[in-house]
Amino acid sequence: MNVEALRLYALGKEGVIEECPFGPQTLVFKLHNKMFLLLALDAIPLTMNVKCDPDEAIALREQYPDVVIPGYHMNKQHWNTVLPQQLNSTLVKKMIDDSYALVNKKTGKSNKK
Template sequence: MTPERLRAFCLSFNDTVEDFPFNPETSVFKVAGKLFALSALGARPLTVNLKCDPDDAVRLRAEHPDAIAPGYHMNKRHWNTVTVGALPDTRLRELIEDSYDLVVAGLPRAVRLRLDRP
């Protein structure tokens, strides 16, 4: 997956925006103002930080030690850093969608319904 495709996929979800609160190189993807993905799109190797259920985070790190690590500069319990290209694109897309869904699940019901995600 290229940086452009990663950006486009993250922006394809309802009510998602790209923001640069840390520096101009670090893209922060948010839904309803809440972070679900973070990536320095120009970095090599390309990585993306994704929110994850704590139990799943540990399991994923064990299953893919060369591709998934504890979230860099993030809460290690709830975030993973995924090396783009080290997993199949379909699996990466699933992890991004899981991150989005996890954040949406924590939003107020009215916002979830507006996003069409009960």
């Protein structure tokens, strides 16, 4: 998936806002003011950071060792950095969905308006 496809997918989720709090090179997607996806626009190749269950984070790193690594500049237990263009779009979307769900669950708020 390219950056625009990732961006549109994230923005298609209910309650998501897009910001650039770290400068124009990083898109940050939030739900209930909590980050769940970061896209590094200046990284070549493109990278994204997603929140993960700690056990799932380790499993993904083991299964895709050169494509999923501990979160760059993030809590390594709860975040992974991913090279999305090297994975199939179904898996990338699942990672984004799982990250969104973790943030939604943590805030204790419903998806409904």
